[in-house]
Amino acid sequence: MAERPRRGEAMAQPPAYTVKSVEPVAIGSDVQARLFTLAPGEAIPWHFHSHVADWYFVLAGRLSIETRAPAERRRLLPGESYHIPPKTAHLVANRSDDDVRFLLIQGVGAYDFRPVGK
Numbered sequence: 001m002a003e004r005p006r007r008g009e010a011m012a013q014p015p016a017y018t019v020k021s022v023e024p025v026a027i028g029s030d031v032q033a034r035l036f037t038l039a040p041g042e043a044i045p046w047h048f049h050s051h052v053a054d055w056y057f058v059l060a061g062r063l064s065i066e067t068r069a070p071a072e073r074r075r076l077l078p079g080e081s082y083h084i085p086p087k088t089a090h091l092v093a094n095r096s097d098d099d100v101r102f103l104l105i106q107g108v109g110a111y112d113f114r115p116v117g118k
Contacts, residue, residue, distance in 0.1 A: 051109030061100030
């Protein structure tokens, strides 16, 4: 059973995947910021968000992002960023031999994680 937030406190949904590290920076009712570290071969599986956009800011390593509709593949290096609008299915992965670290800012709106098939 998931822990319920206290009055006036927001809480991100638990992830439907496992990665090396996720560190909350700021979690609010309509915006959240988290630092992710993905080990080589780790991925955040195909999913989309109903209301929030994702903003990825790569801090170290190489981050691979794939989207559907529009279909696109990007490999981001440190200092690069990428925006994914709501309702866009995407896959985020570390396809390199080293850890990748990135800041993910999500908002503005209610957070959800909706898995989609390959």
